[in-house]
Amino acid sequence: MAGLSILIPIFNRDVSELVHALLAQLPDWPGPTEIRLLDDGSDEKYRVANRLLATLPRVVYQELAANVGRATVRNQLVAKAKYEWVLLLDNTGQVTASHYLARYAAASSQAPVVAGGVRYADQAPAEPGLRLRWLYGRQREARPLAQRKAAAYDQLLINNLLIQKALLQQFPLDERLRGYGHEDTKLGWQLAAAGVPIHHLDNPIMHAGLETATAFLEKSEQAVRNLAQLLRQDNLGASSRLVQAARRLQRARLAAALQAALTLGEPLLRRNLLSTRPSLKALDALKLLWLLREGGGR
Incomplete structure (x- = not known):
């Protein structure tokens, strides 16, 4: 089977737990695998913690000298990916299912793009300042599978998206969009215009990093x-x-x-x-x- 590159941009977060969880499931993908980490100008304390991951098998860790933004860092990760399939993840992800990669491997024959979805904790965070982000995630991002299938290209999330590398090279994320937001919106509309099928799968990643309301x-x-x-x-x-x-x-x-x-x-x-x-x-x-x-x- 074709290989898999898991691509994770890092910004001011220790991704050790996420990387170790993914490493444990790499044998479930029936082909060669790698995890590529690219730090996008994090504070030094996070770089020090994440540099240790470079010693792990099948993990490639690199750093950018300055922050380039969400679209550019992902495009650079895609360019460096070794294998035909890429799995795009945010550095806030948390793997909670024991068959997470196995489900993606089984679904990869369904379409060149497979969206797994996201989920948020059932309970509101104790810290009041985090409740807005939690509420938004629960009600607007963690959409049920049937709803995602009914509007396959709308509100496409590049967090937890399995896609063929060639497609992302054909439709790179728009680097003109600075800061946060809607590079995935454009990708969804480009895929729709080109008639590229998307298979929606119940294989969510937990969003574990909540921002303050401000x-x-x-x-x-x-x-x-x-x-x-x-x-x-x-x-x-x-x-x-x-x-x-x-x-x-x-x-x-x-x-x-x-x-x-x-x-x-x-x-x-x-x-x-x-x-x-x-x-x-x-x-x-x-x-x-x-x-x-x-x-x-x-």
């Missing part, structure tokens, strides 16, 4: 800027509910009035999202405000 809001605003950039450059992401809502407001000539109202309410929306009981409706309202400011409804 950090998550900053990333969410950056993601909306990236979405607006995709709309301007490629008209990608036009089917998202956020974009459709903005465009309906533009057509009804209500966008300016709503933007003004949301601007007045922005402090209250932020206060809710930083509270112990955040509401995703408040986050949706902020995202709409950010997109209207970017002209994304036009």
